[in-house]
Amino acid sequence: MALETEDRESDSPYIARVWRGRSCGVERMTSVATANWELVFWTEQGVVRAAVRGPETAASAAAVPDGSESFGITFSHGTRMPHLPVPRLVNTQLESPHATPRSFVLRGEEWPLPGFSTAEQFAARLVRAGVLVRDPLVAEALGGAPPSAGTRSVQRRVAASTGLAQGAIQRIERARQAAVLLAEGAAPLDVTHRLGYYDQPHLARSLTRYIGRTATQLRREDAGEPLSLLYKTDACGRS
Structure with a gap:
């Protein structure tokens, strides 16, 4: 398989x-x-x-x-x-x-x-x-660059371009980054601190919602069905 x-x-x-x-x-x-x-x-x-x-x-x-x-x-x-x-x-x-x-x-x-x-x-x-x-302002905002427009304008343009709020994008990409790190062998506590989760239960909830795996499953690769494509992302905000 x-x-x-x-x-x-x-x-x-x-x-x-x-x-x-x-x-x-x-x-x-x-x-x-x-x-x-x-x-x-x-x-x-x-x-x-x-x-x-x-x-x-x-x-x-x-x-x-x-x-x-x-x-x-x-x-x-x-x-x-x-x-x-x-x-x-x-x-x-x-x-x-x-x-x-x-x-x-x-x-x-x-x-x-x-x-x-x-x-x-x-x-x-x-x-x-x-x-x-393409809206360069959206790419800049999500890439961490200083905003060149007002906060509300940025929020509107991010939502119109991506379909998601900026905070939602950051949460999804942070969970994907956490999954990659855990699959590479990083310890859950290290991932928690590195990516700015409040604590390990916060990390666990994020993984369950966005990845469909626990930290143990990701580290042992023992889940019953494969994951879709995972790769490192640049945006890992603390939302």
Whole structure:
């Protein structure tokens, strides 16, 4: 049984990460919370499908078709599609009405299917067509840079661009960072202090809600079903 994944960072300001995966003998996985939205493509029993997947505010169980292959572009904070507001996508996804091994439909137009090595070129094409836009202020605010606008203005623009409040994003990304550290062998007490949790019960509640695992399960890798992609994040606020 395996859920094999590969991922990489991107040099595009519009993309946070590019990933791909393949399942073998896995029926279910735990989909961990994420503060980013994605374009996801997958093949199931020879049928190609595509969807825009919104942020997920809690861990959940997800079915994994045996032998399926998937590929995704995770977009950076501040990147959005004006025709499809991210707040409408939180905890849900919108599937393309038509997808083939060569193309899919987005904003009522047909686009060539991107690949693991061509995600940046694809995003650039979407930008030129006005399908993707980016608010640098949101990226700056979530990256810890001094705000160049008033607090309320920043809050409104973060919510409009990401579908989530700034504090919610920080809590999700801090839990993901904690999960990565624990999986690497860090002690729960060290993670508690390093990431600014009040105490270990606070860490435990965060892991249960956003990751769907306890610290022990993450350190021993003994959970009954695999986790979706985890990677280190830059934003780990103390909200």
